[in-house]
Amino acid sequence: DAGVIQSPRHEVTEMGQEVTLRCKPISGHNSLFWYRQTMMRGLELLIYFNNNVPIDDSGMPEDRFSAKMPNASFSTLKIQPSEPRDSAVYFCASSPTESSGGNEQFFGPGTRLTVL
């Protein structure tokens, strides 16, 4: 089992550029989560998909952020235009069931984004 796969692992870009982060969840998992980790705010949930449908996007900071899940094995998080304050580590996680606090979420290795 390859686990959750994220790409790229590191991204350095200039302010104003579009950034696309990619995630492949664990096969068979029907829930997918995008998180952002910063020093100031810690780990925070950005968006939650269930069966490829966005269920909760209340954590998406602003309209510059968008996420898609075109199929069960792929999701993207896009920032357009990027700003220096978007610099953070972005994690994708998946879990096998729709909702149950007791079910663990499996995290990918993260993408470290630096916006200059």
Added chain:
Amino acid sequence: DQQVKQNSPSLSVQEGRISILNCDYTNSMFDYFLWYKKYPAEGPTFLISISSIKDKNEDGRFTVFLNKSAKHLSLHIVPSQPGDSAVYFCAAASSYKLIFGSGTRLLVRP
């Protein structure tokens, strides 16, 4: 408004001794609590969880205790090993949503 707090940013213990990591929460509606461990340049990995209807869950060297009246949980690691050195996050779950604490960096000295 932090719903989950880990007030100790770091902890250092001697190998073989007990490590105790603490976590406080404010919302009594959480139904599960989880602990994750994170190594540098890796994503968090699940360690152990506890239902809100229980007060203890044990898995090998790891035990989580829940005190609902105090809205407090703790993770005990005994005996501590150098490989346990990592950042530990507690998380509170309500349905699908996990709310994480800020983490405690544990260093186990050989």
